[in-house]
Amino acid sequence: MWKELPHKLKKNTDVKYNDKSVKSTIIGITPDFQAIMNYKIQNGYFISDKHYNERLKVCVLGAGVAATF
DSSP, X not given: OOSSOOOXXXXXXXXXXXXXXXXXXXXXXXXXXXXXXXXXXXXXXXXOHHHHHTTOOOOOOOHHHHHHO
């Protein structure tokens, strides 16, 4: 298993929602990322093929960012 995948899009930035902000890393991923990294979803759902194929603007929040918001 890889420790880290090569990413085409990766950026450190402030993520903002309403009056809250947190420093985070934004990573461009595909629906396969969840299975490759063996990530578990606590709430909601992961990026789907439909999201990816239709280039919809969606995101998956990590636990730390989700707790902030």
